[in-house]
Amino acid sequence: MIDTTPTTPAVWFITGAARGLGIELATAALEAGHRVVGTARDAGRVTAALGEHDDLLALSLDITDAAAAPSAVDAAVERFGRIDTLVNNAGNFYAGYFEEISDAQFRAQMETNFFGPLNVTRAVLPVMRAQRSGRVVTVTSTAGIIGGEFVAAYAASKFALEGWMESLRFDLAPYNISTTIVEPGFFRTELLVEGASSIWPELSLDDYADRTEQTIAAWKAMNGQQGGDPAKLGRALVQLMALDEPPQRWIAGADAVAAVERKARDLLVQADAHRELSSHLDHDDDPAAPERLTHQETRA
Known part of the structure; x- marks a missing residue:
């Protein structure tokens, strides 16, 4: 049963909570005294990353499975009675020049980074509308507002999120549900870890071969050297969500602000x-x- 009475602590529903920013955000929310529903493809990885907490519910959720999202939301409401803040954080990175990214890869990028958040949000909104309150946060990227080399698929997915979120806020405002776009710059997360979040192009064309090799080497060298601290980002986002009126867009990181x-x-x-x-x-x-x-x- 949905609890329509506003309560403190708030209940956060965070996707991609088993690594990177998701871990830091869930940790910050728990440290602030909130309750957290942390999801990942394997709930065990959430528990391994965050430990056992009375205020933590770890759930297995493949965000690309539209049928799975309502079950996760039902489990969250059964445990905590409501959902106050949804954070669409889960995502991955299909890197490469457009002609070398296969059609299957491009569609997979959109399924995870774009349709995944839509699936989860569609499942959460009935709860928030019943409460007449809530906050929908979606993590995009500076690549969601600035296109660049070697990120055609990734930028397309993030640009799509930006347009969806900018429009969604008008739909939800009458129900006291706010929306916030988070545009991080380069943070030291697992986004550039090969096989974890980064997937290189399946196709190979002679015209692109040298550039692809050099760019992949540069991306790999950048991993672990990014300037942004995801723990600080997580704590800052928890602070922003405590505001009476959270920002419609938050540009996270000095590099992102400059860009x-x-x-x-x-x-x-x-x-x-x-x-x-x-x-x-x-x-x-x-x-x-x-x-x-x-x-x-x-x-x-």
Whole structure:
């Protein structure tokens, strides 16, 4: 039965809680006195990472299995009575140049990074709507707002999450459910660990061979050297979720802030580059066109 009475401590539902940021976030939530439902493909790995706690429920959940998510949510509600904060954290990284990433790999990337969070959120929202409260947090990446070399599939999945979350907030606002996008920069997690979260391209084309070899070597060398501390990120996110109004977007890491600022400047330059051409595309017989053009030109 869903408990519709707000309580302290809050109940957090965290996917990907067996490694990386998921471990640190679950630890921070537990240390703050909250209750945590931690999921991974193998619940045993959650318990191994976090230990046994009265306030921890470890669950096995494959986020790509839409039928499994409601069962996990039911188990969470049965144990703790409600879900206050959902964190869509689980994900992986299919790296490679677009032509070398197979169709199966690209679809697998979208299934995990995009449709996985949709599956879990779709299962959690009825609980939050019944409560008339809740917070949906989705971890994207700076690759969700800035495209780059060797990340075509990964960036596509994260860009998709950004569009979904920006729109979802309008759907949920009437029910006192907030949404927060988290855009981390480079943090010392397991994202670049080969075989754990990073998957290299299945295909090989001569034109890309040298670049692929060099880029994979560079990514491997970067693992364990990232500047961001995931423990600090986890504690900071718990603090943000304690605010009366959590941010709609949180850019996490000094490198991420600098990158997003560059992107914002680039967008402004691109918007202005062909302003005259862009501003004169209305039908000539549109009676409102002159008024709109005058307003646009005044702002310019």
